[in-house]
Amino acid sequence: MNGRNPSLTRREFLYRAAAVGGSSLLLNTMNAWGMGIASRVTAPPQLSGSGKGKKVVILGAGLAGLTAAYELGKLGYSVQVLEARAFAGGRCQTARKGFSLEELGGETQHCNFDEGHYINHGPWRIPLDHQSTLYYTRLFDVPLEVMVNDNDHAFVYLEDAGPLSKQRLRGAQIKADMRGHVAELLAKTVQDHQLDARLGSDDQALLLDYLVNEGALGKRDLSYKGRNGRGFAVNPGAGLAPGPGKPSDPLAFSDLLAAKVGKVYSAVQEFPMHATMFQPVGGMDQIPRAFVRRVGKTIRYNAVVERIRQAPDGVTIGYRDGASNKLATVRADYCLCTVPLSVLRMVDTDFSERFKAAVQAVPYAPVGKIGLQMRRRFWEEDEQIYGGHVLTDIKGINTISLPSGGWQQRKGVVLGYYNYSLDAIEVSALTPAERTEFALGAGEKIFPGYRDAFEHSFSVAWHRVRHSLGGWGDWSDETRRSAYPVLLEGEGRVLLAGEHLSYLTGWQAGAIESAWQQIERLHRRASA
Amino acid sequence: MNRPALLHAALALALLAAQPARAQGPDGKTLFAKNCAACHQANGRGIPGAFPALAGSQVALGEPAQAATVLLKGRGGMPAFSGSLDDAEIAGVLSYVRASWGNSAAGVSGAEVEALRTALQVPPPSRGRFGNKN
Secondary structure (H helix, E strand, O other), X not given: OOOOOOOXXXXXHHHHHHHHHHHHHHHHHHHHOOOOOOOOOOOOOOOOOOOOOOEEEEEOOEHHHHHHHHHHHHOOOEEEEEOOOOOOEOOOOOEOOOOEEEEOOOOEEEOOOOOOOOEOOOOOOEEOXXXXXXXXXXXXXXXXXXXXXXXOOOEEEOOOOHHHOOOOEEHHHHHHHHHHHHHHHHHHHHHOOOOOOOOOHHHHHHHHHHHHHHHOOOOOOOOOOOOHHHOEEEOOOOOOOOOOOEEOOOOOHHHHHHHOHHHHOOOOOOOOOXXXXXXXXXXXXXXXXXXXXXHHHHEEOOEEEEEEEEEOOEEEEEEXXXXXXXXXXXXXXXXXXXXXXXXXXXXXXXXXXXXXXXXXXXXXXXXXXXXXXXXXXXXXXXXXXXXXXXXXXXXXXXXXXXXOOOOOOOOEEEEEEXXXXXXXXXXXXXXXXXXXXXXXXXXHHHOOOHHHHEEEEEEEEHHHEOOOOOOOEOOOXXXXXXXXXXXXXXXXXXXXXXXXXXXXXXXXXXXXHHHHHHHHHHHXXXXX | OOOOOXXXXXXXXXHHHOHHHHOOOOOHHHHXXXXXXXXXXXXXXXXXXXXXXXXXXXXXXXXXXXXXXXXXXXXXXXXXXXXXXXXXXXXXXXXXXXXXXXXXXXXXXXXXXXXXXXXXXXXXXXXXXXXXXX
16 A cells, blocks of 8 residues: 555564453464464463472462362362352353342342343353453353343344434444444445545446444445445245335444444454453352362362461462351462452451552452343244343443343343442342332333343342452552552462453453462472 | 443433432432442342441441442442432442441442542542443
8 A cells, every 4th residue: 555554564463462362362462463472362271290299278269269279270279169168160050940149238139030030140152352261161061151242133222322312223334333324434435436545447446345343334436325234124035025024224323423333343353352252151149050060079168268377388268158157277398379369458468568458459350240030032933133232321220131042032140230230229229029110110211111020130239249249359540550559469379260360351261260370370389 | 341431321220210319419328229239239248258247337338438339440340330320429328338138337428439439549430331242
């Protein structure tokens, strides 16, 4: 292009990959291009030597703790896991019939969904980019199914979108029309010789070819008049009626611009929102269950850690047994603490003041979800929406997500809201019944059958869940600089691991990859 | 979470419902119920081991600027409320906390919070939130 090359160079691409994903993604990317650096994030570290005769106590049986227990056990370490809850998985939970959850300061909810129905109220999706999570689902034969994360046929419903407010738009309409109108504008700008200073004539011709195809423009007039991908007014079919069907009219460019709906979409999905997205068949807790089948004997449940003390030759953990309420201790050579920082900050430790300050520096994200069991799959039957997310700006809702399984069955569980931050705090102040009413009030603006079909709900506000106290570590640039390196280093015989010690915060892959990294560090210290 | 607010959301229905009271200044009690009670509890006693009590709290009852800074910037596990509450609302909820459950400290004015927001270089409330994460 006129001797210049504004496209991404390989170096720029690598730089950007490192910027979004950290150095491990950089390694992964280089590996994918055959640059000969073994990826460290698609498999656990290859550790030599043995841990025989050494004991490691692991605090927490979430995915970081379970990963460490499994891998350290293979190396010969004697492993003891202390888990505060009566089950493993940490925040990786699935609510189905029989599951109950108590929020601090709130009432206990019992999940009453029908047999076979569930909501993943913690992590709910596994991106293809997260090869670490997929390493264990493959290794442990956890069946996966596609999680529909990207559905252009799902609605976009905005209350504050100027001329397009309160309309049930389809994602495909917005994408087709925005891209069509923008392509037309650019093509006509080229045609009017307004880009001659920037683009040579060969490139102009190539660009016009591209725009005609990309925007579905008329070859001669370079105009966008709609395309069948945005949907028909009357779908084509048999015979003469409907026969060829009736095309639909595009939304006006000025309306789309005034509505700012273009901001809803990017042509390229954010990392790690790429298709293909997965979910385990039957619920996300199939992953911790698969770990428990392998390391379950090492886990002591209902063991709430209260005290961490170090000596030159070992670590002593004081914990309270939830059943007997008695205090007990475990001694070990090393400790891997996967307790969220939001909880660890309240544990009595003999960490240095510097380390304690780092633990306390990191706030945790308030996060809320609600599952609504519907007696009829009106989103499939009435609207032809199969999975995916309804995007909305209705305050406190953010997304209404339709189930990625049980297609065409009678019932289904809808995610009625997924809110963060201050929205999550506001909604969490409501009782479970009020939260349900809030979710139904929003949903029925978009789906007429929403309230009528509702049967049971189950909601969570993670910042009010004991032993979690938040959805994920909420880092700022400042705390990444000041606290993150301190916490990564650990102190003495205690190392930390979990999603909070990764740049994949809130993702299971963050917990797993952090555990991989920290057990390597632990093994190095233990072998020194 | 540091996501850019992509779209300005409509004001909360609850906030609209509370608007008649806005004429005399924000209703601190309503704001507290909506923004604070989920963790600190309606009785201001918090949950030991998780959420600090505000009844008798040295932070809440101390220098107004110190207490208002907690709301503007967050503290420990608590997020900042500067993005969702304006200066008058922060003053209203703080004044309510400082005068409830046996607390008896002087109220805080919106002008004080406004001056503090400027001094701390905290941006004005944006209110809108929209995103797709994790």
